Amino acid sequence: MNIRKIALIIITLALINCKRQSVKVVGSFDKQAMEELKELNLDSLYINAFDYRNTTKEEHTIVVNSWQKFHEGVLTFMDQENFSWDTSDSTVTIFNKIYFNKKGMVDYYTFRISNKSITENKRKEFSQILKKFSENIQMDINRDTKYSQCGSTRHTVN
Numbered sequence: 001m002n003i004r005k006i007a008l009i010i011i012t013l014a015l016i017n018c019k020r021q022s023v024k025v026v027g028s029f030d031k032q033a034m035e036e037l038k039e040l041n042l043d044s045l046y047i048n049a050f051d052y053r054n055t056t057k058e059e060h061t062i063v064v065n066s067w068q069k070f071h072e073g074v075l076t077f078m079d080q081e082n083f084s085w086d087t088s089d090s091t092v093t094i095f096n097k098i099y100f101n102k103k104g105m106v107d108y109y110t111f112r113i114s115n116k117s118i119t120e121n122k123r124k125e126f127s128q129i130l131k132k133f134s135e136n137i138q139m140d141i142n143r144d145t146k147y148s149q150c151g152s153t154r155h156t157v158n
Contacts, residue, residue, distance in 0.1 A: 028112035104139030
């Protein structure tokens with residue numbers, strides 16, 4: 001085997017090993033997937049982004065700004081995907097809990113939509129949009145440990 005073939009094999013193996021795991025997005029409507037996530041005990045593996053062990057007072061502003069930028073990105077992406085809630089409600093309220101790796105990339109994204117008027121199909125469509133968005137987004141926060149953040153967002157319905 002010549003040197004070129006060996007180098008190509010080594011590079012290919014390195015790329016395969018560096019491939020990022022797929023983002024797992026789970027809505028509360030998917031009871032089985034939520035149970036599977038619960039069994040992973042993610043809260044014991046990911047420290048809250050605002051936890052005193054993970055964030056200094058000076059970093060607090062960076063965390064808040066990054067979190068806000070993340071959700072603004074979600075809204076922009078929803079517009080780009082021409083997503084519509086198809087509801088007569090004026091707003092849609094969503095509770096999010098997102099688990100990030102050390103580099104600020106999404107590992108797990110869970111959400112619960114509060115509005116009863118949102119159909120299961122729309123919830124599934126929203127889940128797919130979040131997955132697509134989350135595969136290419138990165139928070140502006142790097143840590144020594146994995147971290148999570150949760151909170152509610154309110155989407156205005158046009």
